[in-house]
Amino acid sequence: MALPKTSWQLCLLAILGGAVSALLVIVFTLSIDLLQQFYLTKLGDYTSLSGISRLLLPIIGVCAILLFAWLTGYHYLRAGIPFVLHRLKVSYGIIPFKNTLNQFVGGVIALSTGFSLGKEGPAVHLGAACCGYLGSKLHLPFNSIRTLAACGVAAGIAACFNTPVAAVIFVMEVILREYKVHMFIPVMLAAIVGSMITQSFFGPSHGLEFFSNVSLGPEHYLPLILLGALLGCLASAFNHQLVLIIKHFQRWHIVTRLLIAAVITGTLGYFAPYAMGIDSSAISFSLANQDQLSVLFLLLLAKFLMTIFAIGLGVPGGIVGPILGIGAIAGTCGALMIMNVLPGEYAASDFALMGMAGFMAATLNAPLAALLAVVELSNQVELIVPAMLSIASSCLVAGQFFRNRSVFLMQLDVLKLSYRKPPIESSLQKIGVTGAMKTEFDLLENPPPEAIARVLTSAKNKALIIKKPRQTGCEYYFAEFNTPNQGPPAETVVKHKMTPLSSQETLAEAYQALGEQRCGAVYIYHRTEDNILGYITFEQIRRYLLEGKLRS
Template sequence: MKPVSAFKKRLALPQTSWQLCLLAIFGGFFAALLIILFTLTIDGLEELFKYQVGQYISFDALSRFLIPIAGVSLILAMSWLTGYQYIRSGIPFVLHRLKIAYGVIPFRNTLNQFWGGAVALAAGFSVGREGPAVHIGAAGASYVGNKLNLPYNSIRTLCASGIAAAIAATFNTPIAAVMFVMEVILREYKIHIFIPIMLASIIGSMVTSSVYGPVLEFDFFSILSLDHSIFPYLVLLGILLGALASAFNHSLIYILDKFKRWPIVIRLGLAAIITGLFALFAPVTIDPLHSEVSLALGLDINEQWKIICYLLIAKILMTLFAIGLGIPGGMIGPILAIGALTGITMSIAIGPFIDIPNVANDMALMGMAGFMAATLNAPLAALLAVVELSNQLEVVVPAMIVISTACLISGQFFNNRSIFIMQLNLQNLPYRKPPLETSLQRIGVIGIMQERLKVLMLDRGSAQQEALTTSLEEYVVSQEQDQEGHIHYYWHQHLVINNVSQIDTYQLKPISSQATLAEAYLALKTERCGGVYIYQQEKANIIGMISFEQIRSYLHEGKLT
């Protein structure tokens, strides 16, 4: 019986440990490298479509129309090579895998996400980088944990750390990345999880900053007024954003539901045609890095409000059909752009009533905060995102006004929920576990298993006699082999009741050394007695056991014995 290392035992327990922090740093570094590779892939693909990166507007009309179609062809080619059943990707898929498989993600899904997301962004579809970043970061970090054969509860933490590192590496927003993971991905706050995630986020931001420099994607928010006189209008903006977020979420779910049975080739082809048509009449809408927001802020809003409204409508429709028809990409990037354009539109409406310089910048930033918060149901992540993206702490109070109003209106009056949860419900992907199982998932079996085993090559009757002479602190297990060559283990429990010794015999059920107490509980919950044995690599390699009484003790008393 090979002993388990103290390193893995420590990782199996729900405690802050330097071992897990070190793994999170390494996982965050690996995730950041993948994001750099992803970015380089996007740049390389853009050079295939055009001579200058990010300048679709300079292309002729026919080329603008054909670029999305060429992009879909490349996405479908990869999907055909890997298998269409592995095309599912993005944040909802990661949420699903995090809950049912502790964040372990199939390689082919990740390959489709990496390639499909890069092509979609290079081809000008209205999708964001954060969806592929979350998927790639989660897959990269969890791959590290799985290759090291770590307990699943620690792999889950590594997966969350990889997500935080990937988001921080993509947007250079380490604090918002941590809050996004805690608020949207994990939907819980535990200190032993928070610290590794925070360290991974810092590493992710540092790695990409050292390569690309400390560049802020939204540098057009460098000058803000944030005068107190606009605070009442921020409440109106929040009401508008809450209603718009609900309409956006329900429209997206409607499109997903209506087209979900269509063949993937037809769905992606239709998305390419719709994007190509918008590119003919508003080429700026398919340029990356929110070019439409930069254009809108550069216009004389008193004269060009029709253009701004057109950009807003075009961005909403392009995003709905791109995501709704299955283009592999995220939606947070477009959501930020839609929120900014909504804020600029609001600034036009209130322009005659106020005399504040840069009011369009103020309202654009507040629009980003409110729309992201209401759409994702993530107020704290949205608040910290706009603080870091604008690099100004002065936005906190006005952003809180917009965010609280938008979330209240969206949730209370329109029954809106997080778009990711709505997608999971539509796709029938489980993302919840009963509270009891959720609690047990935090503890790996090797952390509390009994290792004082006396494994005997005896028949059950002889093993029971041996158990009578063995210390109560030592677990007696007999090993038997059936006619088919399968090995079974039996636990002979020595009990003393009213000063009388007796032996109860139970057949132990096999559980992997990577499993958590949740799997052990599910294996025993019908009989509510006996135990499981822990094996490493092969089922015949027993390394310990856990009795149902140990699980019961933890559930009733909170003790890990």
């Protein structure tokens, strides 16, 4: 499991971790439904509340979130997909328990009290945390824990939307940002398990199957390209305004920020109740009022502002759900505007689906994930080609004219959270030390110099590790002959002090320990530093970087 190869052990753990992650996401979803039953006549329908109730509900929700965050520590309130991306880079997907606790409780409260947020952010966090915890408790190599955390993400998304294929592509395109077979197979298995479990609880529905079958032909391709261009502009405005809000308010205390988000959400919800909550109510309203451009435009503006302030000010929740809602409303508005420019018949529901695909693709910079998400959610393969046109034009306009990037990466940049590693370190992180270490060595305890030379001469294929007891513990040294490049062939014994590395570490940590002196070796231990399993030399790492070979 330490090597970048497909292993049945990791696949088995992916199935187990995916099942637990999916069950956790189902408990999260049921908790939201249970809480909403106390004050809503229908789940997600905030129109049943009075205007004053809609104004006060988000404020009450934020007070509950802040109370729980105060008990655990405000700095543990950070959660969601950007935080998971950060933890995957800096700690191989191992997430602090208190962050996960705040994500669960805060997410349930926020999604129950009308904030324009999605379930996928908490689902990603909960899945990654669950599988990362499993891997760390089993003392797996860190590179395997990273893959296992990605499996939890896939299971969480599949359990949230019942879209296993889109979940796999989302993980590869957005979370890991690389396609490797040894990662793809366990991630795929976890997504399948997540989807199977959610189907057993909620049935086979995908959530958007109420859309009628698409009726888009070649005569609609030009309008779809124009729609994509509009969506690209809107997505760029969404991302950049979100970043501006984060940048402006990030020095404010979390209490102030969340209260501002609650007041904005409550005020907008007072006038536009369909903009509150997750995407389903906004989509249903836009389809029911597809001929009223002014009403839809106001709904779009309210949903847009609610989402960027909720996400930008730190309310725990996801962004993909609101993105789908904004895309559907924007697609319907686009259809009405294009009707006035180009002749022809346009079905607003078809353009709503295209709006969802194009806006999601441009916002997340994930065209393939957006395409498959909309196809699976609507259960309509026929929209692939039209959706590709909308996605291609929206991504092209957003990237080329507005320099738009993934909203998650833009958030990480403005928050100054690391998500990149140097190419050398990224390459070495994929291999655990136990997969590259040498296990043949002689261990001598405080030997005299002549004994060191004698053992090195007799054991040509083995390394010599010297143990020197100290009052505070033991120190280990790696001994080797040093033959000068010039002059008489005289060999001298050189001893390099060895740095201990846990068996969970990767070659990246070994390189960091040896990179400055560019010689010597590290020793690998299990549980205790005196339980030596093997060693890795700098020459091995250098050879791998130059030739792709692990063992010399």
